[in-house]
Amino acid sequence: MKRQAVTLKDVARAANVSRSTASDALSGTGRMTDATRQAVLDAARRLSYRPNPVARGLRTGAVRSIGLHHLHAGDRFASDYFREFVTGALEGTQAHDYDLTLLSSNPQVPRNLIPRVDGVIIADPIADDLRARQLLEAGLPIVAGEHYPPGVPGSPIVVADHERALREILDHALDQGITHPAFIGPDVNSGWGVLLRTAFLAWCQERGLRGTTRQSRFGNTDTDEHEGQVRQLLADEPATDLLIASSEPIVRGALAALRHLGRTPGRDILLACCGDSPTLAITSPPITAIDIHPRALGRECARLLIHMIEHQGQAPRQRTVVPAETHWRDSTTRHPTPGRTPR
Structure with a gap:
């Protein structure tokens, strides 16, 4: 019985x-x-x-589940960064016996219902993401993984230490003798893009250099489009000797453009990326990149959100910062040009 x-x-x-x-x-x-x-x-x-x-x-009213929202989440699984971020969020939820629910994400179509979750992680908040705004206005506990764009309602955030790592690369490049730095990254639609561009221009002003910037739509993976953008930048600013790209697709476009123009990264132009991936370690040459530890970022987002849920919304007054690490590779080690005396 x-x-x-x-x-x-x-x-x-x-x-x-x-x-x-x-x-x-x-x-x-x-x-x-x-x-x-x-x-x-x-x-x-x-x-x-x-x-x-x-x-x-x-x-x-609790369901012991938190939602994860990302712009076009289904498409982003091709990204090493997003897969690692989700893995970290899963580690964080499992440690507290919560489920992780991946939310549907069409940024142009409003949700019919608020999701049945106890709170939401918004990964890489974007200004024109309608569903992210709905979630922020729904009264749920929210934690954002990375900075909010200007004009977007805020919440507690967990961020990587981008500025410190970016300045480290810029200082290293200055030691290599660069005089004309350039940056390509997301526009004001991305808080991450705003942070990187602001930090880049501030560094250039402090060093008395004229920095060049170009904008790229957040999440744009079109290598051909980025190749054309880099070609145009170098046509407008042929003296550019350092290019900082925000993402791997921009780097791939830059490598194609530099090959076409007969320029060699690490020799007559330095090249670095603000996000690392396994691919960047095996390109020719390997690309110096910032490892923003997305797994740790996702795990910390989940930990903080669950703390807020279980303590009635209590959250830190300041942002939570996850260390970033620069992986130094040949693309920022200036080699002497054949037939030219080294500096």
Whole structure:
């Protein structure tokens, strides 16, 4: 005969308390004496009580699941960065026995319903993402993975230390003798793009250099388009001797453009990327890049969001910063041009 499951009512009866007191004692809430709480815990242990998560969710409204929103999330699984970010978020949710739900993401079409989750991670918030704005206005606990663009409602954020790593690359390039740096990255639609461009231009001003910038749409993976953009930049600014690209697709376009123009990264122009990937380590030449540790970023987003959920929205006043690491490769090691005396 199948044993009947022990209920909360059974625990309450065994501890000689009300059902609501038993529920509060088991969840660590409510006001009661330590002796009463311990009596409930002892009764639950003695009866081998296991709470019913469905019933508990109906009572509290909690589903022990957090949502993950990203612009065009399905397409982004081709990105090493996004796969690592999701893996980190899964590690963070599993550590606290939460589920992770990947939310549907059509940035131009509003949601019909607010998702049935306890909170949401917004990865790489973008200004014209309609669904991200809906989530921010829905009253759910929200944590963003990376900076918000100007004009977008905010929330606690977890970010990589981009500026420190970018300045490290720029200082290294200056030591190599560069005089005409350039940057290509996302426009004001991306808070990450705004941060990188602002940091680049501030560094150039501090060093008395005229920095050149060009804009690229966030998430644009069209290598041919980026190749054309780099060709045009070098036609406009032929003295450019350092190019900082925000993403791998821009680097691939830059390599094609430089090959066409007969220029060699690491020799007559330095090339670096603000995000690393396995591919950048095996290009010719290998590309210096900033590892922003997306797995750690995703894991920290999940940890912070679950803390907010379980502590009624309490969040740090300041942003949470995950260290970034520069992987130095041949594309920023200036080699002497054949027939020319080294500096």
